[in-house]
Amino acid sequence: MGVKLLLDKANVPGIRTYEVYRREGGYRSVEKALKEMTTDAIVEEVKKSGLRGRGGAGFPTGMKWSFIAKPEGVPRHLVCNADESEPGTFKDRYLMEFIPHLLIEGLIVSSYALGSNDTYIYIRGEYAWITDILEEAINEAKAAGWLGKNILGTGFECNIHVQRGGGAYICGEETALIESLEGKRGNPRIKPPFPAIQGLWMRPTVVNNVETLAAVVPIINMGGEEYAKIGVGKSTGTKLISACGNINKPGVYEIDMTISVEEFIYSDEYCGGIKDGKKLKACIPGGSSVPILPANLLLKTAKGETRYMNYESLSDGGFATGSMLGSGGFIVLDEDQCIVKNTYTLARFYRHESCGQCSPCREGTGWMEKILHKIETGKGEMSDIDLLWDIQRKIEGNTICPLGDAAAWPVAAAIRHFRDEFEWHVNNPELAQTSNFGLQHYADPIHVPA
């Protein structure tokens, strides 16, 4: 049983309510931060903790905080990114739905550290019922004196507002989110200026993921140094992993980033193995945009070393033989899954979600979707595979925001690791409609785990 810092109380009956949350020790970090610590000291603790952004990019949170500009007389804002939309990712939803006060508590401390008197939670529009849960939690916290004017007699004022999005993956990108929060289309901005200098309403703004802000609570309670002792290397603390696909126990798990991928998939404490006794074929370990890995490269690195569930180990080997921890959206595919079809649905997703601002992404995602559909429906030609490769290369790195990369990487990795399956589709157009390539990919010499 690993250390749990975020979800350790998630199963306490009634923890969603303020009364139970407080009784279980909630809001202690606000008392400690506001009464005993300076704002700089809080930023310092977060730096010491080694906390990295939990939305997918993994940027050091303390460093991000230290960039915020503090011009005289200009309000600053903290914005919580709850626009969880990366396929395979549903961890923030779990946290907000079952232990909403943890997020509110983290937001108060973080708002204090950054000097934000009006803090916004931007939540994906589809999470409508969670919006209600958060607003209820905010009202309870306000009634108990943790929000509003002069919190704990310190003179600090903090209000938290929840804004629902309108259904657009791109608004998870921080500048698109800010545009959306200003009542506009979610078109990412060109950086610089970075949000820390000119963000929401051109004011200094920090945008952090839900899980990141929740993690500030244990960091303040236990101290940054203690937090950093959990985990390994630059993967400190705990990480929420949302596991889905063909496994026995889909769900949200908190891990301390020292466990192996094999343990995570096969142990009963986590995914409980592959469903229906089938074999593992492939996995997308960090949300749909990170490279898919075939089973052999997932459980062990190319050097034959055990692969672990952390930032460094999952990216070991770069994109040639590795992937990324990303958002922690862990998608498992069994032997019956078709890589071409899976890649097609993801390409369709990115075409649908492209904001249309940059030509390589707007045009390229459409091309990739169409070509993959062509191959999937038995009309593909061998040259289509090279064309796909060519298109994804022309998208990557050539767009304002990372959606272009996010659309390119899954296609690139699928071809890189499963080219034989694409070729089989082209060569066997009829057979591919009724059966699938299965595990032929793993014919000798590649080992398929039992």
Add this chain to the structure above:
Amino acid sequence: MATTFNDTQMTEFKRLVARYPEGKQKSALLPALHLAQDSFGGWLSTETLDYVASLLQIEPIEVYEVATFYSMYNLKPVGKFVFEVCQTGPCMVSGSDNIIDYIKKTLDIKPGETTKDGMFTLKLVECLGACGYAPMMQVGKIYKEHLTKEKVDSIIAEYRAQAAANN
């Protein structure tokens, strides 16, 4: 249907606008559109969009460009209940194709269509963040998860009963 908020809706609209600084009322546009859609029959007509623009004191075009960008705003009339079925990777590997086919057959409609009685609309959508509870669909504010054919049958019956009770 009249495109004017009643007192309750107007109170909510004012609460939404009050969350933003003076002069930044445009920020309330997305939530205001949700409110308008919920208030005026589940979709946004041009009249409704113009009404929201006038309330927020912004140009109608500013509202149109937002309403057409985001997937949750319906710009055409929809049925009483909209089945928004996820079809992205994680749902697909968990059998969403079978569920979509079953709904199409049972309701005798294609994606984007509404049943003749105006009761149900079928929409295929991209990832809704319920990957661990797949296959799934959203109906209004609610997520219906771990879908099976039997569960789809009971959901359809549930909404038919709900509509009958409200008539």
